[in-house]
Amino acid sequence: MSEYSSAAARRLSQIGSFFRPNKRAMTIPWNPDSTEFPTRNELPKIEGAPEGAAWVWGKDDFVGRLNLLTPSRVLAASKEIRTGEVVPVNLPLNVPEVPAFERESFQHEIKTLVENAAYDDKYSLNTQSGTQWDGFRHFCHLPSGFFYNNTRGEDIVGPNANHKCSVHYLAEHGIAGRGILIDYLSYVKKNGIEFNPYDHYEISYEDLERCGKDQGIDIRPASKGGDIKIGDIVFIRTGFVEAYYQKPRDERIALARRHSDLSAESGQRWAGLKQEPAMLDWLHDCYFAAVAGDAPAFEAWPTQYGWYLHEHILALWGMPLGEMLDLEGLVKKCREQKRWTFFFSSAPANCPGGVSSHVNGNAIF
CATH class of the missing domain: 3.50.30.50 (Putative cyclase)
Structure with a gap:
């Protein structure tokens, strides 16, 4: 293969990689469209986080594993x-009438707005x-x-x-x-x-x-x-x-x-x-x-x-x-x-x- 052909092939490969998501999530923040993710034993160590933390979607992420529900997966x-x-x-x-762990029971009250005409729930x-x-x-x-x-x-x-x-x-x-x-x-x-x-x-x-x-x-x-x-x-x-x-x-x-x-x-x-x-x-x-x-x-x-x-x-x-x-x-x-x-x-x-x-x-x- 000529030097020109080789360079063109590399460029095409780079362009393809740009448009296709990485197959394996490696760099934090992870790409949720990846098709392979690390096992629990392969998780990267995150500075300042507890051992085993998978805080991998970005420092301001607050939906966690819901990131995996991408449009393509939902479709x-x-x-x-x-x-x-x-x-x-x-x-x-x-239900339950009395919840476990000493939690409060549900209370329901109907509020009358106009007698026989309009009501609310509380x-x-x-x-x-x-x-x-x-x-x-x-x-x-x-x-x-x-x-x-x-x-x-x-x-x-x-x-x-x-x-x-x-x-x-x-x-x-x-x-x-x-x-x-x-x-x-x-x-x-x-x-x-x-x-x-x-x-x-x-x-x-x-x-x-x-x-x-x-x-x-x-x-x-x-x-x-x-x-x-x-x-x-x-x-x-x-x-x-x-x-x-x-x-x-x-x-x-x-x-x-x-x-x-x-x-x-x-x-x-x-x-x-x-x-x-x-x-x-x-x-x-x-x-x-x-x-x-x-x-x-x-x-x-x-x-x-x-x-x-x-x-x-x-x-x-x-x-x-x-x-x-x-x-x-x-x-x-x-x-x-x-x-x-x-x-x-x-x-x-x-x-x-x-x-x-x-x-x-x-x-x-």
């Missing part, structure tokens, strides 16, 4: 809409009292005291409070992408496994892997030959909602009022994902845009290992974490259609300075 996810059937995943605002609620997104202000990395992307408690409350990591950034970005349901409750019933959503029970990565195989899903990321795509939103059904409606009212109220603290002996006891390295690897390396479950705590509560998945998911990775979603109608529709993927859309509350939000979510088939 691809829209192909999941085939019948147009809509399945809401939101509990009524007054709500008093804790955004963590029912179907919820945990925002990045909700739970810090306990050893360092950092919330996501260099946010501190003084940024949230007090004289220097500001909007760093406010939930309104999630609202302004929007949440829409491909959802995938892992139905662990049906798996334990099918296999005769003793299981109580109202007690401490650890669901390991191996448990989820076996459950996925039973459904016909390979829960590994696509980069390893599995069915999980970058930017997917995973939903894990552990059966809390079903159990809530089955229990007598007095019993479920008493269980919700169990003593709450961060010790291994906490009276608040819930089934959920196991705090283990394999679970961390899976949750991180799949590059989910968000994760969600149907229980008061996404992970097994209380932790027996001195750390929480909340710390990694929210503070270190910036991944919205959903709890208390009503997945009962969703699992029924998935069975009817014999598929476990769907389009999902959620509209968090646009509350500047807010910590969390109700989900306001729909699965569309």
Whole structure:
């Protein structure tokens, strides 16, 4: 090849690289359109950040893994809409009647504007009292005291409070992408496994892997030959909602009022994902845009290992974490259609300075 031809080829290659996103995210801030991302064990060390922090989208980023919901990925996810059937995943605002972790119950009052002619609603609620997104202000990395992307408690409350990591950034970005349901409750019933959503029970990565195989899903990321795509939103059904409606009212109220603290002996006891390295690897390396479950705590509560998945998911990775979603109608529709993927859309509350939000979510088939 002549020197001219060689130079022209190099130039064409450079032009092509300019118009095509880098295949592998390497330089911070990462390009969200990349098709390969580092594993948890490959994360770059970020000066001033805790070990394992993935604050990789820029110093002023407050949407975290939602960056992965690029227009091209949302467009691809829209192909999941085939019948147009809509399945809401939101509990009524007054369910649970008495929320876990000593949270305030929902209060509703009707205000009369003009008798027999016009009325308003007045709500008093804790955004963590029912179907919820945990925002990045909700739970810090306990050893360092950092919330996501260099946010501190003084940024949230007090004289220097500001909007760093406010939930309104999630609202302004929007949440829409491909959802995938892992139905662990049906798996334990099918296999005769003793299981109580109202007690401490650890669901390991191996448990989820076996459950996925039973459904016909390979829960590994696509980069390893599995069915999980970058930017997917995973939903894990552990059966809390079903159990809530089955229990007598007095019993479920008493269980919700169990003593709450961060010790291994906490009276608040819930089934959920196991705090283990394999679970961390899976949750991180799949590059989910968000994760969600149907229980008061996404992970097994209380932790027996001195750390929480909340710390990694929210503070270190910036991944919205959903709890208390009503997945009962969703699992029924998935069975009817014999598929476990769907389009999902959620509209968090646009509350500047807010910590969390109700989900306001729909699965569309």
